[in-house]
Every structure is written in C-alpha cells, then in structure tokens.
Amino acid sequence: MAAPLALLLIVAVTIRAALFRTSLANLISERVEVVSPLNAWKRVVEGLALLDLDISPYSGDVFHETPMVIYLFHFLMDYAEITFMLADCLTAVALYLAVKDYNKQVFRKQKFALEADRIPMDCLELIRSPTEMYYIPLKVAMFYLLNPFTIVSCVAKCTCGCLIYGSALLSAIFLALATYQSIYPLTLCVPALLYLLQRLYIPVNVRRSSFWFYTLQYLFMFLGSLLVLICLSFFLLGSWDFLPAVYGFILSVPDLTPNIGLFWYFFAEMFDHFRLFFLCVFQINVFFYTLPLSIKLKEHPVFLIFMQIALIAIFKSYPTVGDLSLYMAFLPVWNHLYRFLRNIFLVSCVLLACSALFPVLWHLWIYAGSANSNFYYAITLLFSVAQILLVSDYFYAFLRREHHLTNGLYLKKKDGSEATLVLK
Amino acid sequence: CARAPMYDFQEELVIRPLHSGDIYASFQFRTVWDADFMGDQKVSHYRLFPKSLGQVITKFSVRELHISFTQGYWRTMQWGQPYLPSPPGAELWVWFQDTVTDVDGTWKELTNVLSGIFCASLNFIDSTNTVQPSASFKPLGIGNVTDHSFLRYATLPREIVCTENLTPWKKLLPCGSKAGLSVLLKSEKLFHSTFHSQAVHVRPVCQDPQCRTTSMELRQTLNVVFDLHTSGQGKREWSLFKMFSRTLTEACPLASSSKVYVDVTDNPQVRPFELSPATPLLTQAVVLGDRRTYSVYDLTQQASFGSSRSLNMLLRWKAADGEMLRPLLHSERYVAGYGLQAGEIHTLIYNHHPYRAFPVLLLSAVPWYLRLYIHTLTVSSKGKDNRPSYIHYQPSKDRERPHLLEMLLQLPPNSVTEVTVEFERALLKWTEYTPDPNHGFYVGSSVISALVPSVVAMDTNSTLDRPLFSSFFPCKEEASYFMRVYTEPLLVNLPTPDFSMPYNVICLTCTVVAVGYGSLYNLLTRTFQVDEPSPGLAKRIANVIRRFRGVPLL
Numbered sequence: 001m002a003a004p005l006a007l008l009l010i011v012a013v014t015i016r017a018a019l020f021r022t023s024l025a026n027l028i029s030e031r032v033e034v035v036s037p038l039n040a041w042k043r044v045v046e047g048l049a050l051l052d053l054d055i056s057p058y059s060g061d062v063f064h065e066t067p068m069v070i071y072l073f074h075f076l077m078d079y080a081e082i083t084f085m086l087a088d089c090l091t092a093v094a095l096y097l098a099v100k101d102y103n104k105q106v107f108r109k110q111k112f113a114l115e116a117d118r119i120p121m122d123c124l125e126l127i128r129s130p131t132e133m134y135y136i137p138l139k140v141a142m143f144y145l146l147n148p149f150t151i152v153s154c155v156a157k158c159t160c161g162c163l164i165y166g167s168a169l170l171s172a173i174f175l176a177l178a179t180y181q182s183i184y185p186l187t188l189c190v191p192a193l194l195y196l197l198q199r200l201y202i203p204v205n206v207r208r209s210s211f212w213f214y215t216l217q218y219l220f221m222f223l224g225s226l227l228v229l230i231c232l233s234f235f236l237l238g239s240w241d242f243l244p245a246v247y248g249f250i251l252s253v254p255d256l257t258p259n260i261g262l263f264w265y266f267f268a269e270m271f272d273h274f275r276l277f278f279l280c281v282f283q284i285n286v287f288f289y290t291l292p293l294s295i296k297l298k299e300h301p302v303f304l305i306f307m308q309i310a311l312i313a314i315f316k317s318y319p320t321v322g323d324l325s326l327y328m329a330f331l332p333v334w335n336h337l338y339r340f341l342r343n344i345f346l347v348s349c350v351l352l353a354c355s356a357l358f359p360v361l362w363h364l365w366i367y368a369g370s371a372n373s374n375f376y377y378a379i380t381l382l383f384s385v386a387q388i389l390l391v392s393d394y395f396y397a398f399l400r401r402e403h404h405l406t407n408g409l410y411l412k413k414k415d416g417s418e419a420t421l422v423l424k
Numbered sequence: 425c426a427r428a429p430m431y432d433f434q435e436e437l438v439i440r441p442l443h444s445g446d447i448y449a450s451f452q453f454r455t456v457w458d459a460d461f462m463g464d465q466k467v468s469h470y471r472l473f474p475k476s477l478g479q480v481i482t483k484f485s486v487r488e489l490h491i492s493f494t495q496g497y498w499r500t501m502q503w504g505q506p507y508l509p510s511p512p513g514a515e516l517w518v519w520f521q522d523t524v525t526d527v528d529g530t531w532k533e534l535t536n537v538l539s540g541i542f543c544a545s546l547n548f549i550d551s552t553n554t555v556q557p558s559a560s561f562k563p564l565g566i567g568n569v570t571d572h573s574f575l576r577y578a579t580l581p582r583e584i585v586c587t588e589n590l591t592p593w594k595k596l597l598p599c600g601s602k603a604g605l606s607v608l609l610k611s612e613k614l615f616h617s618t619f620h621s622q623a624v625h626v627r628p629v630c631q632d633p634q635c636r637t638t639s640m641e642l643r644q645t646l647n648v649v650f651d652l653h654t655s656g657q658g659k660r661e662w663s664l665f666k667m668f669s670r671t672l673t674e675a676c677p678l679a680s681s682s683k684v685y686v687d688v689t690d691n692p693q694v695r696p697f698e699l700s701p702a703t704p705l706l707t708q709a710v711v712l713g714d715r716r717t718y719s720v721y722d723l724t725q726q727a728s729f730g731s732s733r734s735l736n737m738l739l740r741w742k743a744a745d746g747e748m749l750r751p752l753l754h755s756e757r758y759v760a761g762y763g764l765q766a767g768e769i770h771t772l773i774y775n776h777h778p779y780r781a782f783p784v785l786l787l788s789a790v791p792w793y794l795r796l797y798i799h800t801l802t803v804s805s806k807g808k809d810n811r812p813s814y815i816h817y818q819p820s821k822d823r824e825r826p827h828l829l830e831m832l833l834q835l836p837p838n839s840v841t842e843v844t845v846e847f848e849r850a851l852l853k854w855t856e857y858t859p860d861p862n863h864g865f866y867v868g869s870s871v872i873s874a875l876v877p878s879v880v881a882m883d884t885n886s887t888l889d890r891p892l893f894s895s896f897f898p899c900k901e902e903a904s905y906f907m908r909v910y911t912e913p914l915l916v917n918l919p920t921p922d923f924s925m926p927y928n929v930i931c932l933t934c935t936v937v938a939v940g941y942g943s944l945y946n947l948l949t950r951t952f953q954v955d956e957p958s959p960g961l962a963k964r965i966a967n968v969i970r971r972f973r974g975v976p977l978l
Binding site for chain 1: 763795797798799818819820822827850852853855919920921925932933939943944952953954955
C-alpha cells in the first residue's frame with residue numbers, strides 16, 4: 001500500500017505547490033470562507049510584525065493564535081508553504097494509518113461475531129470483505145488530500161489542528177495540543193478515551209474499578225499535558241495576555257467577520273440584552289451532544305469521533321472549510337452504509353450548490369453592492385442545514401445497520417409481509 | 425497682602441487676501457491672567473477671564489487646553505498656510521497637571537463639561553476615539569513636561585459647527601459681542617463661508633524674561649475664509665461690510681490693544697490692490713517663515729475711525745496677483761481599494777523645499793473598526809524605501825481604543841513621501857451603526873508636525889511686542905518655525921447587516937440549531953421497530969364495540 005499512497009502524496013503536493021505559485025494563492029487567502037479571524041495567515045504575519053516592534057501581539061485585537069504558533073512560525077517564516085504542505089501530508093498519512101488500524105479492529109470484531117454466531121444468516125451481505133476494506137485507508141487519504149476544501153485551506157495557510165491515535169500518552173498529548181489550539185476538541189476527549197478502552201478490552205461499565213482507573217489515568221495525562229502547554233505559553237511571552245485573547249475570543253465571539261457559520265449574523269443582529277444568554281446557549285450547544293452521543297455510541301468510538309468532529313465543524317464559533325474537509329475525509333470509512341442513506345443525493349447537491357454560491361453572493365454583497373448581507377446569510381443557513389442532514393443521515397444509517405446486524409436484514413411483519421423500519 | 429491679579433486683554437484682526445481671490449480673516453482675542461492656578465490658592469474672583477473656563481481649569485487640574493471647531497477643509501495649495509491650523513470637525517487636546525491621579529476619568533468628566541460650555545456634542549469623545557500621543561502635541565506653553573501619560577488627544581471629524589457653537593464662544597469674550605472686533609462676528613455671514621474655525625487655547629505663559637512667575641493665557645481665535653464667487657458680484661473687491669455686514673465703531677474698552685492688520689506685502693512690480701482708508705502705520709512681522717508687511721489700523725486711536733466714526737476697510741484690486749509662494753509642507757490622504765472588505769490608506773506628504781530635507785512627525789489615529797495591518801506599512805520617497813527613524817504603534821482593541829501610529833519621517837528635498845497601510849473593514853453589531861449607516865464612517869485627520877526651515881530668520885525673543893498671530897507657536901530657534909498640517913478626514917463605508925431583520929435572524933438561526941437538535945434527539949432516544957400499521961377506522965370502532973361485548977378483537 002505504500003506505493004499508491006506515495007503517488008497520492010506526490011500528486012497532492014504538486015497541486016498545492018502549483019496553486020501556491022499562482023496569484024490565486026493571495027485571492028484564496030483573503031476569502032472569508034477559508035480563513036477566519038482565528039487562523040488567517042495574514043494575522044499570523046501581523047502578530048510576528050508586532051512582536052518585531054516589541055509590542056505584545058495580544059495587546060491589539062488582530063492576533064488570536066496561541067503563543068506556540070508564533071514561536072513556531074518565527075523560525076519557519078520563510079518555509080511557511082512547505083510547512084503547511086508537510087502538515088497536510090502528515091495528516092493524510094496519519095489518517096491513513098489510523099483508518100488502517102481501525103479497519104483491522106473492525107475486521108477482528110466481525111470475525112469474532114461471526115464465529116460466535118451472533119449474526120443472523122441473512123446479514124452476510126452486510127459484512128465487509130477484506131478486499132473492500134483494503135482500499136478504504138487510501139480512499140480516506142485521497143479524500144482528505146484531494147478535497148478542494150483542503151487544498152484551498154492549505155493554500156490559504158490555515159492553521160487547523162489534527163488528531164492522531166496511537167498510544168494513550170501520545171493521544172493525550174496530541175489531544176491536549178488540539179484543545180490548546182482551539183477549545184472545541186475538548187469534546188473529543190471522551191471518544192478518544194472510549195477508543196482506548198476498547199483497544200485494551202476494558203468494558204465501559206460504571207461499576208468496574210478498572211474503567212475508573214483507566215479513565216482517571218487518561219484524564220490526568222490529558223489535563224497534565226494541557227497544563228504544561230499553557231504554562232509553556234506563559235513562559236514564552238511572559239504574560240497571561242493570551243488567555244483572553246485566544247480562549248476569551250473563541251468563547252465570547254467579539255469579532256463578527258462573516259464566515260460560513262451561524263454565529264456572525266446572529267450576534268450582529270442580537271439585542272444587547274440577550275447577548276450573553278444566547279452566547280451561552282450557542283456555546284453549550286457545541287459541547288452538550290458529547291454525553292448523549294457517547295452513551296449511545298460507546299461501542300463505536302471511531303464513529304463517535306466522526307460525529308463529534310462534524311458537530312464541532314458545524315456549530316463552532318468561527319468555522320472554515322478546513323474543518324469541513326477534516327470530517328469529510330472520514331466518509332469513505334463508512335462506505336458500507338451507503339445503502340441505508342436516505343438523503344445523500346439532496347445533501348450533496350445542496351452542499352455543492354452552496355459551495356458555488358458562497359463566493360458569488362459574497363461578491364454581490366461586498367463588491368458589486370447589488371445584494372445585501374441577507375443573501376450570504378441565507379446560504380450560510382442552507383449550508384449548515386445540509387451539513388446537519390449529512391451528519392444525521394450517516395448516524396441513521398449507522399444505527400440502522402447495527403440494528404440489522406442484530407435482528408436480521410430482511411424483516412417480516414407479523415403477517416409475513418415485508419416490514420418497514422421506523423424510529424419509535 | 426496678596427497682589428491683585430493683573431489682567432491684560434488684546435484683540436486683533438488680520439486680513440490676508442489669498443491668491444485665489446478669496447479673503448482670509450483671522451481674529452485673535454488674548455486674555456492674560458496673572459493667577460497661579462497651579463498653586464493652592466483658590467481662585468474666586470474673575471474679571472476678564474471667563475469664569476466658566478477658570479472653574480474648569482481649576483477643577484480638573486488642566487495645564488493646557490486646546491479645543492477647536494472647524495467647518496470646511498483648509499486648502500493649503502490654493503490658500504497657503506493658515507496662521508492657526510485646525511482639522512475639520514472638533515479637536516480637543518489637553519495636558520493635565522501631574523497631580524492628577526486618574527487621567528482617564530478626569531478626561532471623561534472634562535469632555536462632558538466642555539460639551540456643555542460650548543454646546544457641542546463632545547460627549548461622544550470616549551475611549552474609542554481618544555489617543556495618547558507619545559511624541560506629537562508637546563505643550564505649547566511653558567514647562568518641560570516629558571510624561572506623555574498626562575496628554576490626551578481626541579478628534580470628532582463628524583462634528584458640525586453652527587451658530588449654537590459660536591454664541592457660547594462669543595460669551596467667553598470680555599466685551600461679549602457688544603464692542604471691539606467681536607461686533608463683526610455675526611453668524612449669518614460667518615457661516616456663509618468656505619472655511620470657518622473657532623478655537624480656544626489655554627496655556628501657562630511666562631510673565632517676564634526670567635520666567636519667575638507664570639500666568640494663564642487664554643487665546644480665542646476665529647479663522648474664516650470668504651469665497652469670492654459665492655459673495656456675489658464677481659469683481660474682486662472686499663470690504664469689512666461685504667465680509668461681515670458690519671463695520672467697526674470702537675475698540676473694546678477693556679482691551680489694552682486693539683488692532684487690525686491688513687497684509688499688503690508688495691509684489692516687486694506693482695501693488696495689486698488699493699486699500700482705503702489709507703493708514704500711515706506699517707509694520708513688518710515674520711510669520712510662517714516669511715517676512716510680511718502689514719498696514720495697521722489701531723482702533724484705540726480715535727483717528728482711525730475718521731469723521732463717520734466707523735471703520736470699513738475697502739480693498740480694490742486693479743491688477744492680477746503674482747505667483748503665490750508654494751507652501752513648503754503639504755499633505756494629502758485618501759483611501760484606495762474597492763469593495764467593502766479591505767482597503768488601503770495612502771498619506772502623501774510633499775516637501776517643496778528645493779534643497780533642504782527636514783523631519784516630520786506623523787500621527788494617525790484610526791478607529792478600531794478599520795483593522796490596520798502594520799506589517800503592510802510601507803513608506804517610500806521618490807520611489808525608494810524610506811525607513812522611519814521612530815515608530816510608535818499602539819494596536820487597537822475592539823470597542824475600546826483606536827489604532828495609534830506615530831512615525832518620524834525624514835522628507836528628502838523636493839519630494840513626495842507616500843505612507844501606505846492596508847486595513848480590513850469590520851462588521852459591527854447593528855446597534856453600533858449611526859442612523860445613516862450608508863453615509864460612512866469618518867476617520868479623523870492625520871496630524872503632521874514639523875520644524876520647517878525658514879527663509880527668513882525667525883524672532884526668538886518672546887517678550888517683544890509682537891502681533892498675536894506671529895506669536896502663537898513658540899519659537900525656539902531662528903532657522904526654523906513650527907508648523908502643523910492636517911490631512912483630509914476620510915469617509916469609509918463599512919459592510920452593513922440588514923437593520924430590519926433582528927427578529928427574523930434570531931428565529932431562522934435558532935431554527936437551524938433546532939433542526940440539528942431535533943434530528944440528533946430523534947436518533948438518540950428512539951430505537952428501530954418494525955412498523956405495524958394501525959388498523960383502519962372501521963376496524964377500530966368495531967374493536968371498541970367488541971370490547972364492550974366481551975368478544976375477541978379483530
């Protein structure tokens with residue numbers, strides 16, 4: 001599998017390098033759908049310029065990256081393009097390895113289930129064959145690398161985070177790094193924990209001491225690394241200024257620059273009296289799906305991770321298409337759910353149409369002056385609804401497949417005719 | 425016993441015909457009051473010094489106060505340099521004394537009190553348009569203060585000046601508008617002009633050459649430029665009556681000196697205009713780096729008024745004017761770019777001196793909603809990069825303070841220096857827009873302060889009796905004079921949300937969130953079941969009847 005992956009990486013790097021050289025690079029790096037005040041490259045350069053003038057980058061309101069990023073780019077300034085291409089390639093390779101690992105696990109579980117004779121006979125066609133699964137990691141990598149959104153984000157030099165699963169310690173560290181960068185990956189702590197528990201065959205049972213032991217160990221590692229990172233940032237810049245500038249900014253949404261999310265127009269038109277209330281509601285909305293989803297999907301942590309990443313990408317305060325591309329990269333892993341998806345055609349049409357309409361309506365509002373902000377806002381709404389439908393469709397398909405695996409594929413009603421399944 | 429405080433009041437009017445045919449009149453009223461504001465003695469007896477200002481100065485421990493209200497923009501290339509520059513709108517800068525502990529709180533109170541005194545909306549001055557310059561706006565009075573934390577500068581470019589501002593300003597004069605030069609200040613003519621600026625400057629000055637005692641000086645200045653073509657008739661002729669629809673009848677009795685100067689600097693060949701009534705008094709003064717000749721009318725002499733007991737100067741042009749001396753320092757500013765997302769501010773500074781280079785200090789205060797990117801700052805003269813030797817940049821904080829950029833630039837001789845910086849326009853909350861949001865947002869004028877090399881040796885002796893207009897800016901050296909130039913204010917459009925939509929937006933966005941919540945709730949709380957169709961209506965009724973009868977159901 002190494003050769004196709006290498007070829008894929010080369011193609012991806014070529015596309016990105018070619019785009020960097022053209023004037024499109026500048027154009028793309030200014031687009032609001034691709035960059036947000038949190039991760040725009042222009043703002044990183046501005047932060048570095050302020051640092052050169054001996055002014056703290058956080059004394060103004062332009063720079064909202066974490067201190068580690070400043071110092072990273074302080075040294076890598078000239079190699080910025082290569083850094084981002086490398087980051088993308090590393091992410092792709094990491095995803096590839098992760099999905100390969102996951103596939104092995106799934107296959108193993110399936111084998112056990114087959115041997116234990118737990119699956120009804122007619123479900124055999126639902127079982128995934130090795131051949132089909134062979135190509136999935138490659139497809140995942142391909143999806144990630146060749147997704148136009150990812151390319152565009154790379155070209156715009158966004159600084160999105162990524163996760164790697166491996167050993168518990170490593171995963172805790174990387175999760176802490178991702179949480180440090182923006183708060184939302186905090187919710188990924190739970191699925192990561194569940195995944196590791198599954199790998200170590202510790203059942204998720206509240207009464208078992210081994211569960212608590214492992215959970216506490218993991219949480220300790222996670223919080224410890226997070227604390228180390230925050231203290232390191234403090235020592236890098238010598239002040240706690242970055243806490244309100246980074247985390248306060250993400251949580252309190254003072255900057256209303258238009259983006260593909262729901263927050264900007266909502267808070268631009270909000271009555272002052274209710275601003276705090278709705279801010280809390282919207283931020284809680286991102287976090288509170290963690291617990292119910294974890295309870296429902298405790299046997300399937302990777303799907304849980306996918307759901308969480310998707311929900312974060314839809315409901316976070318400053319989303320960009322880079323976040324979108326990350327969860328879309330996982331879609332090939334759930335190829336086998338295709339037969340149970342109900343709205344996939346509609347959703348994909350809407351997503352494509354919205355992607356095309358975003359730049360058009362932006363131009364009409366900002367440059368031509370013949371549309372107003374409502375047009376762009378409408379497309380934002382549609383885009384979010386399409387994403388929500390996509391995510392809930394996959395969830396439905398996943399649950400349905402699980403139901404069939406336990407109850408049989410061709411179900412019959414009491415009188416023997418073909419039955420329909422509904423959610424009740 | 426304490427010495428009775430001494431007062432001195434002088435008034436003067438300078439009339440300077442401009443090369444474009446317009447005429448420039450500059451009034452200055454100067455009250456010097458020998459009271460020690462900085463001491464502990466409470467000042468309670470006010471004679472010539474206006475009580476409202478005196479109380480403000482003592483209460484807020486003000487060392488220097490400069491406030492100006494201007495309508496119109498001074499066209500340097502057509503009119504030359506003004507005696508007292510001022511930016512369009514309102515400008516206020518104050519040096520507080522070092523006994524003040526909470527400068528920001530005192531500043532807020534001071535602006536509100538001044539807003540009441542001058543009937544202007546200075547209460548709009550808050551932390552979002554106040555800056556603390558680090559190098560410009562050094563004190564114009566005595567004392568070497570170096571701690572710029574006691575200085576505050578704010579400008580309101582949107583402020584309109586009208587009769588309501590002129591009336592309280594006139595009330596501060598000792599003679600009011602009853603006698604002396606202030607009878608000419610009638611609003612219907614003064615506001616029918618191209619440029620109108622009224623200002624109040626309070627500062628401590630030395631009383632004697634050794635500067636053992638200080639006194640408080642109050643200068644009220646009013647600069648006005650009347651336009652040739654809007655005043656009717658077309659032929660080039662100006663008189664006091666044509667300008668102000670009044671004539672002078674007497675000097676202010678409280679004034680120690682009351683003079684009218686008319687700039688009659690001759691052309692080498694022929695005097696361009698004829699001045700009547702003729703006056704034997706001629707004086708020369710060095711002002712703005714040039715030696716000019718003035719005809720003087722001394723209003724304290726009864727002879728000035730002639731037999732009609734009124735003085736109406738008449739200037740009649742016979743020949744065309746010669747070439748105007750090009751002002752040495754001049755600047756322009758504009759916004760480049762298109763669309764509502766980003767833009768660039770370009771500031772052009774012209775040095776017209778043929779062989780001397782001199783440094784200038786550029787101060788720009790840009791509101792927070794135009795996010796400046798300082799890494800895009802470029803300064804170039806004659807096509808080459810020109811690095812400023814001093815940059816002080818304070819980035820803005822959203823809704824708290826504006827950007828402050830101060831630079832010391834060296835201008836090469838006979839060149840244009842261009843300062844460019846990119847910005848991004850922010851989307852504001854719907855309540856933060858003015859009622860006319862599509863008019864745009866004003867960016868206050870940039871200030872360029874410089875010591876310009878002078879053609880003629882400047883007079884550094886401060887105690888000589890000099891006309892007021894030439895003694896406003898302190899002169900420390902002979903070879904150069906201080907000049908301040910203001911650029912145009914900018915008008916920038918920001919993207920606006922739809923103001924009719926708050927309720928709709930809240931409903932629609934909450935609907936989307938609810939769609940997400942609803943689908944996930946359904947999938948989380950419900951399980952798959954085989955759908956047993958419920959029996960039809962007839963069967964259900966039959967079942968109900970059968971239950972009553974005790975018979976097995978269908």
